[in-house]
Amino acid sequence: MKHLVVFTPSGKRGQFETGTPVLEAAQKLGVDLDSVCGGRGICSKCQVTPSFGDFPKHGVSVDQSAVSTWNAIEQRYHDKRGLKPNRRLGCQLKIQGDLVVDVPAESQVHKQVIRKAASSRNIEMNPATKLYYVEVLEPDMHEPKGDLERLKTALSEQWKIDQLDAGLSTVKKLQSILRKGEWSVTVAVNSIPSENISRIINIWPGYHDASIYGLAIDLGSTTIAAHLTDLSSGKVVESSGVMNPQIRFGEDLMSRVSYAMINAGGAEAMTVEVRKAIDKLVIDLAESASINKENILEAVFVCNPVMHHLLLGIDPIELGQAPFALATSESIYLNAKDLNLLSLIDDARIYLLPCIAGHVGADAAAVALSEQPNKSEDLVLIVDVGTNAEILLGNTERVLACSSPTGPAFEGAQISSGQRAAPGAIERVEIDPISKEPRFKVIGSELWSDEIGFDDSTKKIGITGICGSGIIEAVAEMRVAGLLDESGLIGSPEATGTPRSKPDGRTYSYQLHTSNDASQTAIQVTQGDIRAIQLAKSALYAGAKLLMDEMGVDSIDKVVLAGAFGAHISSKHAMILGMIPDVSLENVTSAGNAAGTGARIALCNINARASIEEIVGKITKVETAVEPKFQEHFVAANAIPHKTDPFTELNKLVQIPNHSFNALSEKNGKMGRRRRRRA
């Protein structure tokens, strides 16, 4: 006798015989219901909630007799782990009448992982690596197939997985684990549809009652950040970052390329260092998450082209000179052993996102995967600021990309009182346009410097310097308060009317913070700092402008600021400075660490990899280094043409163009040449 079964939320429905397990019905209908043990009542991944009552929408009425009674296997699992109220195991629950069954999100393989940023789409889980519990035939002298071959047969018969191979590190431990599990094992199978490969990459005795993990690694020039991600739930269980130890070979990318160029074995030394740092990071992550490293089965890397090459062990020297040829631009699959990553099992799978061009790397590809300009109806400008700024401009019609050498000033480097964004760093600045007196906030305190309790709140952390977002606000505020002229020159005490403007060699500097406490440093903004910020902001603006030229537009609809810097920067101040093209402030959003998010998406969803490979193939690359118009834009963007409007008019202000293409000063010319040499 057959009964109507309706699954929610999918709405899939079908007729099934009395006694059919719900899991089997779900599988027949293609309902997304997870199972690792294949219906043996071991894994509990197939939890469902039968619904009772009238369902006019589905044309069915369900009573308690429609389901089999709670059985011993369910009771055993409930005693051990606890089942939520009304939950049943789909493999144990037999259909006995018309039925409506709800599949909760955590029982779905292709569940949605909620992303924090409000603007972002959620991640749909579709990991490359999945666990399968399988029962293997024992060896038989008269049928002398190897243990691996019998395991493969079992996977084919019990899970319909064919065309399978196995990594050598798995084969090495296969025999002892099969015997330890008494011929029942859980295997991790990594399947890459585009490569047409399925590979067993790990194995455990019996049912493996633990999660498996992947790493989303954002390998930056300065910082290596890794997110240890549960490959079933998509949750980031632990994140951590370490300094990129290559810094001792050169602060920025080009100095590392120079190091490789000048020193025999230099590239190799940097490769060894960064791999060691990754190993340490992975080991620390596993320890602090209290998980076994054997459960980490994948790592997805996003990085700029120089880091990409140095990770792979490729000498990056071609990236230091035109035409900036990548050794390889497409995405790459490897095993951990290929990279000598000792923290991972040999067969752990490595995926590197494709690079867009010699200056626009897999990190920019990851931003594109996360922010999807190619799916935006509006023309969106996406800016990821680091030592280089990656800039994407596009919509559903077309996506352009470039990289602009902003230098490290936006990160607080090469600034006289600059420092990284850490406790004690000034991160917000306001300057009263009348009194020219500043107030500020430091990281680690919630109070402004003129609020009661501020001194106490900063006693421990101190006021140690100014970080990237702080210096941008400081310079913008100085301009608005009339402490700077259009060319960026700091005025004398006489001109500005404040003793905070102090002679400093042949120029002046602005005293942002002084203290009676001898242990605290005075923090000032020097003429050199202003010049560094002007260089950086001109490079960023010029890059964006170049893409707009290429796109043939004068204005854009939206700006997305990506990266840690983008998350902390004040859009208002960025626009006063002229870092980004004018757009109304409500259309400027922060995407957080979009590159890291892109890595997570590629880790959690195998189809996303194919998707970004396709998107990257269609992105038009614009090369800033050889484009004469970039120089023009760069020089023209050097000035800070803001008038001393009061702060209250800012929202009005930012909607009018703030760049004038005036004649070049001698200084601007010099800066232009300097930039050319660096490129």
Added chain:
Amino acid sequence: MKHLVVFTPSGKRGQFETGTPVLEAAQKLGVDLDSVCGGRGICSKCQVTPSFGDFPKHGVSVDQSAVSTWNAIEQRYHDKRGLKPNRRLGCQLKIQGDLVVDVPAESQVHKQVIRKAASSRNIEMNPATKLYYVEVLEPDMHEPKGDLERLKTALSEQWKIDQLDAGLSTVKKLQSILRKGEWSVTVAVNSIPSENISRIINIWPGYHDASIYGLAIDLGSTTIAAHLTDLSSGKVVESSGVMNPQIRFGEDLMSRVSYAMINAGGAEAMTVEVRKAIDKLVIDLAESASINKENILEAVFVCNPVMHHLLLGIDPIELGQAPFALATSESIYLNAKDLNLLSLIDDARIYLLPCIAGHVGADAAAVALSEQPNKSEDLVLIVDVGTNAEILLGNTERVLACSSPTGPAFEGAQISSGQRAAPGAIERVEIDPISKEPRFKVIGSELWSDEIGFDDSTKKIGITGICGSGIIEAVAEMRVAGLLDESGLIGSPEATGTPRSKPDGRTYSYQLHTSNDASQTAIQVTQGDIRAIQLAKSALYAGAKLLMDEMGVDSIDKVVLAGAFGAHISSKHAMILGMIPDVSLENVTSAGNAAGTGARIALCNINARASIEEIVGKITKVETAVEPKFQEHFVAANAIPHKTDPFTELNKLVQIPNHSFNALSEKNGKMGRRRRRRA
């Protein structure tokens, strides 16, 4: 205007326009004509010989005007390297009239490599790895594909090779080599049709004017033998062997398995040792052949199951106990890096032939590939004697296989005066049936011991012991001369009538060689030696007999003796001893090192790999260790039931059954038990 062009020896023919290069015509007709440079006049692989005169068979008459004149490119090559008389470069020779063109063997890709053994088929060349000369587009900032991607595009356009990837060690050096070659490079592409993978595994600047090589490696328990083989010509350019350093962990396989079982890390230590020995062997081979190791691109391994596992780094303990389960039985592809073989480039491709069963390894598979019992109309018994004997029995209907634990006696080990087959070892023995006096030959001298000049000829090398073939002849001759009885007991001086029979504890030994020179050892055959040979020959015979039982036959048509031992053994004496079933002597042949030949075939012909994988899948495995009839046959085969027939009647003798299934002596019983323990 079109002309008829006929290619010999293929007979392929077609009509071509005036001016068509012969290479192009050949490619269009599918004529097997080699080219690495793609018709650019660089590689000279496409040499052909135009034929002139009347060819009634082809219906064509050719005169000198049918071919373009000798050109500057041909002259340049001729000046540099010399072309054989009448040879032309197929890419330069243009068709100008009806033409007959001969493609010499060395210009064919699929050329035949002549094998020495008369009985054997030749090897058809069809290597997995081939060279391609290719011209790559220079990088373009506005088309920012990586160098690898442009190389792949070039290979697709110029050679129609698609679905290509590249090994990481190749990608690492890609950029410098493309620039060194000014965007012309030669790449080695490894294509495995069954795996659907083509991979660039090495790259050289410009046209790579050197051969590429593969290694056929026979990884034995005692010796590792490697043949450095030209992958284009199929010629073995250098062969060498080293002792397997695992000997210090255990002489025979089972003692190595025991070592792994008893010592933590024991298997790993043996793996490290054997890989080191392979590395050293490869380095030595490359040095003595004066070739660059970068030109070695493949290695094919054949080995028994224990060596197979130890090479891969798999603990072999399961192979030491029933049911003798292999970790993996199918053929395996790896990269050199996977095995940490440092003598080879990381991306060099490794292929291991499949294993037949836990006791019958890839070495037996290689013998099957070389000797192809599955293609024999006659029922053929193939015996490969080492520390274990691998035995195959089959014809086009069915092939059976087993392994029999002969022990090392046939290799001269565990024999009182035994030694390896090396200069100074007695290798041939005759005993006069009347006088009971021996004569013998030693390795390193062409003379028999009773010939004039023998003493001089052995002065330097000495007479140091007796090797495997020598001890077999000695025991057989002793039996024929009446020095041994049917049970294998050596007679007393009184019974045998010769003082060479000397008391030796409670038994007697036969003095084969004595010397007045105190520096030379006396060489004798002891009762213990006879017992060791009886054990070994019984095991071998019992294995063959078991296969015959399984096949349901009482007799066989042919015997092939494989292995170094098989090449030196005297079939007559082997049959007197009862090592092999009776068959007329002219049907006993030696196949030489058939396992090594199988490795060479798999190295030179990619289709042969698919073929042996299929053959192995169809071989029926018979397990000697658990088959009660094996014990019966073993015990029954222990006797040496020969009568003291005169030598001249030998040929008659060997055609009658020489085994009687008589009652077991106490001693036989003991031996049976001893064998059981070893198994």
